[in-house]
Amino acid sequence: MVSLDLSGINLRFDEEKKKLILIDQNVEKEYEPNLRKLKDMNELFFDSAISQDPDTILYYMFRNVFKKENEKAIAENKLRYDVTIIPPNTIGGEYIKTAGHYHPVAKDGLSFPEIYEVLSGEGLFMLQKESNFAGNKKIKAVFVLGKEGDLIFIPPNYGHITINVSKDTLCMANWVSSAFESVYGNIKEKKGGAFYILKRDPIGFKLEKNSNYDEFSKQSVFATPKKADFFGFPDKTPMYEFLKSPEKLSFLNDPTVCPDLDYD
Numbered sequence: 001m002v003s004l005d006l007s008g009i010n011l012r013f014d015e016e017k018k019k020l021i022l023i024d025q026n027v028e029k030e031y032e033p034n035l036r037k038l039k040d041m042n043e044l045f046f047d048s049a050i051s052q053d054p055d056t057i058l059y060y061m062f063r064n065v066f067k068k069e070n071e072k073a074i075a076e077n078k079l080r081y082d083v084t085i086i087p088p089n090t091i092g093g094e095y096i097k098t099a100g101h102y103h104p105v106a107k108d109g110l111s112f113p114e115i116y117e118v119l120s121g122e123g124l125f126m127l128q129k130e131s132n133f134a135g136n137k138k139i140k141a142v143f144v145l146g147k148e149g150d151l152i153f154i155p156p157n158y159g160h161i162t163i164n165v166s167k168d169t170l171c172m173a174n175w176v177s178s179a180f181e182s183v184y185g186n187i188k189e190k191k192g193g194a195f196y197i198l199k200r201d202p203i204g205f206k207l208e209k210n211s212n213y214d215e216f217s218k219q220s221v222f223a224t225p226k227k228a229d230f231f232g233f234p235d236k237t238p239m240y241e242f243l244k245s246p247e248k249l250s251f252l253n254d255p256t257v258c259p260d261l262d263y264d
C-alpha cells in the first residue's frame with residue numbers, strides 16, 4: 001500500500017489490488033485503473049526488438065478522482081483531477097514512460113496547459129514543442145526533474161511525457177481541463193518523444209536523441225519545478241486544494257491568462 005499523503009486527501013494506491021482508494025466521509029471509494037501495457041506502446045521505445053512480455057503493465061491511470069463535496073465545483077469549472085502511477089522498470093534499457101501526448105488548441109493558438117504534482121517517487125518530465133529559431137522550425141525540449149511535493153507546469157503548446165527514472169514507484173496527480181481529449185498521434189508517428197531516457201549503470205540516466213525528429217534547437221532547457229506560489233497559493237498547499245480558489249485555475253481552460261507561457 002502506497003500512502004499518498006501529499007495529495008492532501010485520504011488517498012492510497014493498493015499495489016496488490018491495483019486500485020486507487022480514496023476515503024471520503026468515512027466511506028472507502030475504489031477507483032479502477034485504465035492500464036497501459038507494453039503491447040499498447042511497443043513502437044514508442046528506443047529498442048524496437050523488445051523481448052519482454054507484451055502484457056507487462058507499464059502504468060496505471062485513474063481518471064476523475066474527487067471528494068463528494070467537490071463534485072459540483074469540479075464540474076462547473078470544467079476540471080479533472082487524475083492520478084497516474086508508474087512502477088519502476090525498464091524496457092530494453094529505457095526507463096518506463098507515459099505514451100506522451102499534446103493537447104488541442106483552446107484559444108488564440110494556445111493549447112490547454114496542465115499542472116502535475118509528484119505525490120511519491122521521482123519523475124523526469126520531458127516537455128517538447130516546435131519553436132521558431134531564425135525562421136526555422138525546431139524542436140525545443142525542456143526537462144524538469146520532479147520530486148515529492150514538486151509541481152510541474154506544462155505550458156500551452158508543449159507535448160509531454162513523464163519517465164520514472166527512480167527505483168521507486170512514481171505517483172503523480174494532475175489538474176487539467178475536462179473539455180478536451182489528448183492528441184497522441186504526433187508522438188506515435190515519431191516513435192516516441194524527442195529523446196529516449198536510457199538507464200545508465202549503476203545509477204542515473206542518459207538522453208538519447210530520437211532520430212525521427214529532424215531539427216533540434218541547440219540547447220535543451222533544464223528547468224526547476226514550480227512551487228504553489230507560482231499558481232497563487234501559499235507554499236506547500238497540496239495541489240488538490242487549489243480547488244478552494246477555482247478562479248486561480250481558470251487558466252487551465254483559458255491559456256491566455258496562464259501564469260507563464262514558456263520556459264527559457
Ligand SMILES: [Fe+2]
Pocket residue numbers: 101102103114160182
Ligand atoms: Fe496532458
